[in-house]
Amino acid sequence: MNWILGPMLLILLIPIYESFQDEDIWQKMLAFASVSTKTSIMILVISVLRDDWMIGVVGVLVLSVGNASLMLLAQVLKRVNE
Amino acid sequence: MIDQLINIVSYGCIVVGLVFWLWGTWPLVGPRSVLYKLHTLSVADTLGSVAIVVGLLLKIPSEWPLLIMALIALAIWNTILGYVLAYCSTEEPND
Numbered sequence: 659m660n661w662i663l664g665p666m667l668l669i670l671l672i673p674i675y676e677s678f679q680d681e682d683i684w685q686k687m688l689a690f691a692s693v694s695t696k697t698s699i700m701i702l703v704i705s706v707l708r709d710d711w712m713i714g715v716v717g718v719l720v721l722s723v724g725n726a727s728l729m730l731l732a733q734v735l736k737r738v739n740e
Numbered sequence: 741m742i743d744q745l746i747n748i749v750s751y752g753c754i755v756v757g758l759v760f761w762l763w764g765t766w767p768l769v770g771p772r773s774v775l776y777k778l779h780t781l782s783v784a785d786t787l788g789s790v791a792i793v794v795g796l797l798l799k800i801p802s803e804w805p806l807l808i809m810a811l812i813a814l815a816i817w818n819t820i821l822g823y824v825l826a827y828c829s830t831e832e833p834n835d
Contacts, residue, residue, distance in 0.1 A: 672765045684829040695785040714806040725817040729824045736828040
């Protein structure tokens with residue numbers, strides 16, 4: 659099952675590349691949102707491979723808190739742009 | 741026989757999830773608008789990730805509480821994040 663992580667890492671490179679090559683702030687926010695979701699799923703896959711629940715809980719926390727903080731950042735950016 | 745079937749279905753779910761990931765993330769690099777990219781991205785990240793987690797669930801059912809929590813977190817947070825990003829990124833016409 660370890661073969662899953664290879665393509666996952668390669669697909670993760672796309673939003674990382676997008677986040678530093680695009681100037682528009684909202685395109686960067688999209689890229690960061692995608693990176694946060696993908697990394698948390700990769701953490702979950704690793705936790706299932708190692709059969710270690712603690713890593714899995716960290717993955718779910720990263721998923722929830724990561725997306726929540728991106729939402730707050732989007733609201734701040736909206737207020738700043740007004 | 742059943743084990744082989746479950747193995748095939750779980751690997752199938754994981755591969756479908758990876759294909760969704762690639763399909764949805766690829767247009768991110770292109771010159772399309774934010775909302776178009778947000779649509780393909782939310783489809784890819786939400787559905788693709790749910791397919792991958794379901795594949796994991798079929799493979800190792802002993803961790804079902806954790807993976808069910810991840811499924812719920814995914815479905816809720818990704819959807820709301822997509823909505824908030826769409827709302828915040830669209831310029832409102834000044835009345």
